[in-house]
Amino acid sequence: MSDRFRLTLAQLNATVGDIEGNAEKARRAWQEGRDAGADLVALPEMFITGYNTQDLVRKPVFHQHAIAAIDQLARDCADGPALAIGGPWLEGAELHNAYHILQGGQVSRRVLKHHLPNETVFDEVRLYGSAPIGGPYAVDGLRIGSPICEDAWHEDVTETLEETGAELLLIPNGSPYYRNKMETRQNLMVSRVIETGLPLVYLNLVGAQDDQVFDGGSFVLNPGGELALQMPLFQEAIAHLDLVDTGAGWRAEKGDLAPLPDAWEQDYNAMVLSLRDYMGKTGFKKVLLGLSGGIDSAIVATIAADAIGADNVRCVMLPSEYTSQASLDDAKALAENLGCSYDFVPISQSRQAVTETLAPLFEGHAPDLTEENIQSRLRGLLLMAMSNKFGEMLLTTGNKSEVAVGYATIYGDMAGGYNPIKDLYKTRVFETCRWRNANHRDWMMGPAGAVIPENIITKPPSAELRDDQKDSDSLPDYPVLDAILEILVDQDGSIEDCVRAGFDRDVAKRVEHLIYISEYKRFQSAPGTRLTKGAFWLDRRYPIVNRWRDPG
CATH class of the missing domain: 3.60.110.10 (Carbon-nitrogen hydrolase)
Incomplete structure (x- = not known):
């Protein structure tokens, strides 16, 4: 020997x-x-x-x-x-x-x-x-x-x-x-x-x-x-x-x-590699996504450009009358910075047509979340039509905070084939954007530099489905929400654990309720990159029908 x-x-x-x-x-x-x-x-x-x-x-x-x-x-x-x-x-x-x-x-x-x-x-x-x-x-x-x-x-x-x-x-x-x-x-x-x-x-x-x-x-x-x-x-x-x-x-x-590399780079590399391999192994060559001017679609567009090259990414702005000029400007600037194609497809006329079609049925009912969600579902319909026509896979852009509490419209902005940020809380989305603006690696196919406009990172998050809407109108501020979700989802903790961590009991119980009633949405959601041991799918398997709530 x-x-x-x-x-x-x-x-x-x-x-x-x-x-x-x-x-x-x-x-x-x-x-x-x-x-x-x-x-x-x-x-x-x-x-x-x-x-x-x-x-x-x-x-x-x-x-x-x-x-x-x-x-x-x-x-x-x-x-x-x-x-x-x-x-x-x-x-x-x-x-x-x-x-x-x-x-x-x-x-x-x-x-x-x-x-x-x-x-x-x-x-x-x-x-x-x-x-x-x-x-x-x-x-x-x-x-x-x-x-x-x-x-x-x-x-x-x-x-x-x-x-x-x-x-x-x-x-x-x-x-x-x-x-x-x-x-x-x-x-x-x-x-x-x-x-x-x-x-x-x-x-x-x-x-x-x-x-x-x-x-x-x-x-x-x-x-x-x-x-x-x-x-x-x-x-x-x-x-x-x-x-x-x-x-x-x-x-x-x-x-x-x-x-x-540090955890920020590892997470980002994981999201890029997962999208690249998901596409390569399923046979897709190109993607498209709705670009809202917000931070979630901005980071997904950037991940896509880094994964498969900007020439293979179609960004689509689908504005309604509630879309701000800042969002229009930010979305276009991002697409130009990345070098992606950019399509402008207004939905106001389509929305009006749907509203008129439903008017006889909805007579006597005040406008509410239903009308807001029509906008999101119209966008999903139009994006899926483009996906079918051009053979491009639609990316969905909901972060883990939204996926956790159901702050997303099923058959609307949840439509799509893959979601790279599905396991990334909103607070980490902000930091990931800052990290990507400051860093470029040879495995990234997108351009170097601060590709995500600063205004996208600093402006208050909004779905822009009604006048002057802010995410904070419907949810706790994201640092609070994400910290509670870390306890309830990632650590499998209790309401009492949230209270001991300094959070209001009623807020924690409301978040818990939103988690449980959103299970049916997650069951139908697109797959996405697993970054933690508390990812939504195989890591966390909960029943859709569930009447139990933490009595704490």
């Missing part, structure tokens, strides 16, 4: 269901590793199918197709380094999340996942069987233990591997992003290294799937917890890691340490 071992780490972007495309990516990574003299080329968890598959993986013809593709990869990659790739496996009649080790033209070993996550966005207990903890496998004499993702978050699997002779921990992951996730991961993996005394390779998937963003950021720790390699966040990358047998155990030679 040699005292050196080269491991090629392929932090790549898989597409759910594209088995042939994912296999081809694996094949190209293997070829790159072979050319670099690798002993083993490793890919992340469930790479052959893409991740997170949800119930798709339970379909027999699908998982059989994936297993056959892995067998074909083994034959194709017979002459050269070993290849490790995540994918499903049937053990008897039970489906497993497995890590397949391909050597010499065949699958020489399969590692089966033991701990199945059953929280937040994961339902693996529903999908897979839990296998007994296994032992290490050998590649060119090096004994490698591969806890699969969740297995490494528990000390029993890594300790068993160390006790049964593992000399290296190689952990394939499909670990999705949430704010400050990297700190959590690295702290836990340092614990595994200290407990076992083994070097550890944390190999993570990159790319977006529906609401989830896999942020990459793969890293390597030496015994004692020293960082030996840090791969970039949110980018595909391949790294060649050299390990050396020191006589007292294996150690990784120092590699590149990619910088880890």
Whole structure:
């Protein structure tokens, strides 16, 4: 056995269901590793199918197709380094999340996942069987233990591997992003290294799937917890890691340490990548959105320009008689700053026609929210017509504060195929606009500079559906609202928790009521980027019909 071992780490972007495309990516990574003299080329968890598959993986013809593709990869990659790739496996009649080790033209070993996550966005207990903890496998004499993702978050699997002779921990992951996730991961993996005394390779998937963003950021720790390699966040990358047998155990030679940006940049990168991948993986090339002159549509337009380029973004101003001149000016200035196309489609005549059509039915009823919502629904109708005509996906622009309390019109401004800011509270929208105006990165396709006009950021938020309307007429001020929502939604807290935090009990109870009665709207809302563990969809599953209220 040699005292050196080269491991090629392929932090790549898989597409759910594209088995042939994912296999081809694996094949190209293997070829790159072979050319670099690798002993083993490793890919992340469930790479052959893409991740997170949800119930798709339970379909027999699908998982059989994936297993056959892995067998074909083994034959194709017979002459050269070993290849490790995540994918499903049937053990008897039970489906497993497995890590397949391909050597010499065949699958020489399969590692089966033991701990199945059953929280937040994961339902693996529903999908897979839990296998007994296994032992290490050998590649060119090096004994490698591969806890699969969740297995490494528990000390029993890594300790068993160390006790049964593992000399290296190689952990394939499909670990999705949430704010400050990297700190959590690295702290836990340092614990595994200290407990076992083994070097550890944390190999993570990159790319977006529906609401989830896999942020990459793969890293390597030496015994004692020293960082030996840090791969970039949110980018595909391949790294060649050299390990050396020191006589007292294996150690990784120092590699590149990619910088880890702050939470503001990570959130923004997640929103850009999620929209880019959602479009690329569903086949859309262009988007459109209603540009109101407000801050939410401004940041969504900017994210879209950064994700797919301004030439592929259509901004549409649909003014009514209540739209201010400032909003008209701000919307046009934003579109010009970004370099997006800008269409002007007034809705006053359409609104009048609808009002006249409904007048006989509404006779004797005073104007109210109904008439305001007609404006929003007309905009949704016109935007969807443009989407159909031009083949451009409509983006919806409601922030998390609005989504939480239902401050949005179903079949109106909620219409659309994707919402990048669905998990971004209004107060963070303001700060994100300021961050983007002050920062530009090479992964952004939009222009540099202060593209969002200052007036959009500083003016009081308004839906402009009636004269002199302000959001604060209907809702608590956003700093108060968002702080209460953080307690009730993200922390799963109580009314009493809100009161202890200094908020008025009646205000907190009103916010709670709005959250619960808006569940039916969220059930029909577009998917959007997951930025926290309190995102609306798989992280938080509540009944639509719900008569319970916190008695506190």
